[in-house]
Amino acid sequence: MSKNTRVKIGLEVHVQITSLRTKLFCSCPSNYRGKPPNSNVCPVCLGLPGALPVVNREAIREALKVALALNSKINKLLIFTRKHYFYPDLPKNYQISQYDGMGSLPIAKGGFIRIENDSLSKIVRIRRINIEEDPGRITYPTGSIVTSPYTLIDYNRSGVALLEIVTEPDLESPKEARIFISKLVSILEHLGVTNPELEGAVRVDANISIEGGERVEIKNIGSPKDVEKALQYEIARQSAIVKSGGSVNRETRHWDKGKGITVSSRAKELEEDYRYFPDPDLPPIPISSDLIDEVRSTLPELPGDRIKRLMSEYGLSKYLAHVVVIRSKLLADAFESAVRECGNASTIASILVNELLRWVDECGITIEEGLKRLTTKRICKLVRYLKEKKLSSKLIKEYIKKIITEDIDPDDLIGKGYVSIMDLEYLSNVIEEVFKENPKAVEDAKKNPKAINYLVGQVMKKTMGKADPQLTYELINKRLKENVC
Ligand SMILES: [Zn+2]
Numbered sequence: 001m002s003k004n005t006r007v008k009i010g011l012e013v014h015v016q017i018t019s020l021r022t023k024l025f026c027s028c029p030s031n032y033r034g035k036p037p038n039s040n041v042c043p044v045c046l047g048l049p050g051a052l053p054v055v056n057r058e059a060i061r062e063a064l065k066v067a068l069a070l071n072s073k074i075n076k077l078l079i080f081t082r083k084h085y086f087y088p089d090l091p092k093n094y095q096i097s098q099y100d101g102m103g104s105l106p107i108a109k110g111g112f113i114r115i116e117n118d119s120l121s122k123i124v125r126i127r128r129i130n131i132e133e134d135p136g137r138i139t140y141p142t143g144s145i146v147t148s149p150y151t152l153i154d155y156n157r158s159g160v161a162l163l164e165i166v167t168e169p170d171l172e173s174p175k176e177a178r179i180f181i182s183k184l185v186s187i188l189e190h191l192g193v194t195n196p197e198l199e200g201a202v203r204v205d206a207n208i209s210i211e212g213g214e215r216v217e218i219k220n221i222g223s224p225k226d227v228e229k230a231l232q233y234e235i236a237r238q239s240a241i242v243k244s245g246g247s248v249n250r251e252t253r254h255w256d257k258g259k260g261i262t263v264s265s266r267a268k269e270l271e272e273d274y275r276y277f278p279d280p281d282l283p284p285i286p287i288s289s290d291l292i293d294e295v296r297s298t299l300p301e302l303p304g305d306r307i308k309r310l311m312s313e314y315g316l317s318k319y320l321a322h323v324v325v326i327r328s329k330l331l332a333d334a335f336e337s338a339v340r341e342c343g344n345a346s347t348i349a350s351i352l353v354n355e356l357l358r359w360v361d362e363c364g365i366t367i368e369e370g371l372k373r374l375t376t377k378r379i380c381k382l383v384r385y386l387k388e389k390k391l392s393s394k395l396i397k398e399y400i401k402k403i404i405t406e407d408i409d410p411d412d413l414i415g416k417g418y419v420s421i422m423d424l425e426y427l428s429n430v431i432e433e434v435f436k437e438n439p440k441a442v443e444d445a446k447k448n449p450k451a452i453n454y455l456v457g458q459v460m461k462k463t464m465g466k467a468d469p470q471l472t473y474e475l476i477n478k479r480l481k482e483n484v485c
Contacts, residue, residue: 005210007235009177010127010169011227012205015188016134017062017161018195024133024161025053025096032156033198045133045159047091052281055080059161060285063107063131064295065191066163069302070126072111074292078285079104080131084275088153089135097132097164099276106130107287113187114304115179118319124180125168134160157200163193169207174231177206181224182326186303189329197328197366206231210238213248218262221255230255234262306332314345323353328367331356334376342380344387351379355400363405373407374400381410390414392468427459427467431475434458446480 020030026044043051060078067074081099098106111126136158140148165184171177185202188194196202204227209215218234221227238248253262278284301309303325310321310332325332331352338348351374360370382399385391391399402408434455435442441458444451452473459472 005235005239007172007211008169008209009171009174009231010207011165011167011171011177011180012207013165013167013181013184014134014203014205015163015165015185015194016198016201017059017163017193018198018201019062019192020056020058020161022056023159024056024059024131025159028159030160032160035156037152037154038156040156041158046155047093053096053279055282055285056161059131060107060287061291061295062161062191062193063129063163064287064292065299066165066188066193067108067111067129068292068296068299069187069191070108070111070113070129070165072108072126072129074108074287075105076287077105078107078131078287080279080282081276082279083132085273087135088151089138090158091136091155095133095135096279096282098130100128102276102278104276104278113180113183115176115183117179117322120176120179122170122176124170124176127166127168129166130164132162132164134158134162169209174228174235177231178224178228181227183303185224186326186329190300190302190306192300197330197368208234208238210235210242210248212242213238214250216248216250217252219252219254219265222257226255226257229260230262233260237262310335314339314349316345316349320346320349320353323357324349327357330367330371334371334374334379338376338379338383341376342383344383347383347386348379351382351396351400355397356404359401359404365404370404373404378403378410385410385414389468392466392470394469395466398465427463427472427475428479430459430462430467431455431472431479434462435479442480445476449477452476452480 018030022028022030023045026042028040028042028045032040044053055078064074079098080096081102081104082094083097083099084094086093098104100106100109106128108129109127111129112123113126114121114123134157136153136155139152139154141150141152142148145151167180171180181202181204185194185196189196194201200222202223204221204224206218206221206227207215208218208231216234216238218230221230234253241248252265254265256263307318307321307325310316310324311318316324323331324335335345335348335352339345342348356367356370356374359365360367382391382396386393386396399410399413402413403410438455438458441451441454445455455476456469456472459467459476460469
């Protein structure tokens with residue numbers, strides 16, 4: 001793609017309101033995960049004839065929280081709309097959603113989120129926020145709609161409350177899209193509306209067009225990283241079509257995560273295909289100013305303010321404060337809880353950002369699981385051992401790896417001999433041995449200080465990585481100077 005090709009990206013982010021006890025229009029539990037298929041259902045969410053929906057009032061409060069946090073304008077009348085389509089994941093053949101037009105309104109319109117990183121600071125406008133119901137889940141037993149002889153359908157998820165947050169096409173690169181989703185999810189997490197670590201809690205549809213081409217929608221992408229990858233792929237695909245003189249068709253595609261490509265799924269429906277009209281089973285609900293004020297008074301500290309506070313209160317760099325807050329609220333909570341208990345903010349931030357996140361990513365576990373092992377207590381033990389020089393900065397990495405992968409307490413590791421070698425006499429003896437075994441390297445090191453690192457390496461090898469590298473370097477340097485005369 002040439003650098004000047006203009007890319008326009010708009011997102012529709014679907015977020016389950018996981019804080020609710022029950023589904024959006026019935027009293028079935030909102031938590032459907034891990035249950036036998038079709039056991040978390042009732043006549044309403046199965047769409048049986050005559051069953052009538054009743055709105056979950058808590059869902060409205062949660063949606064209002066989000067609207068206020070995103071600076072959106074709340075509509076004073078809540079109207080639900082039927083969005084018609086024939087597909088087995090919705091037994092009624094329509095989804096209860098909200099629409100802007102045809103006598104309907106979404107719960108909120110307008111608003112914005114500011115996205116930032118080192119080189120970027122921009123406003124992304126929000127077009128609207130809808131409340132709607134989640135469809136059921138479809139499974140193709142042999143993996144694909146084309147090859148599977150039959151389809152399995154599970155309605156446990158059907159009717160779970162979703163928020164659909166739609167942006168204007170203000171995003172100009174896949175990276176901006178990733179940063180936007182991370183920021184949005186962090187806001188929702190701080191509001192307590194959703195738990196993004198739950199599989200399927202956040203799903204994204206991305207609209208993308210490049211200059212001179214039609215808009216293509218990529219459906220149902222599961223994570224900010226995958227959104228970035230899918231969009232990168234799509235820009236390359238569309239650019240190649242335009243370059244070869246073809247034209248990009250308006251269509252819906254889906255992201256094949258395994259293959260890392262997007263695949264055409266159908267021609268895009270037009271708005272009028274959905275035959276929207278206000279749901280006659282759900283009378284409009286007035287949203288009073290009192291309710292809005294009351295919800296506003298419950299809003300917690302949001303990520304933007306929290307980042308600023310971590311910088312001013314604990315002296316964190318912008319980068320560290322940003323990662324700690326945006327990557328996960330749990331990480332920011334763990335950071336603040338450990339600092340309250342044992343101080344040393346920058347050491348703790350570095351333990352969490354450089355070590356915990358590394359092992360979480362490498363082992364494919366959630367941050368929540370990682371923090372169950374690397375608890376506040378254990379973090380503070382590590383900080384204390386570092387201060388008492390029982391641990392070197394190198395060895396602490398090994399400790400954290402063992403804590404996270406094997407759930408071992410730092411005290412037990414110290415007991416098993418995972419101790420930093422600060423014993424000067426012992427270390428000097430090891431250095432003596434290394435000098436005897438490597439006379440040529442010693443001669444090199446006398447002439448060229450850079451060659452000292454080889455000797456440090458030999459000492460680390462003999463001590464199984466337990467020696468403090470800085471101290472070892474200093475001792476070797478001293479020993480070399482003694483030898484000069
Ligand atoms: Zn139900």
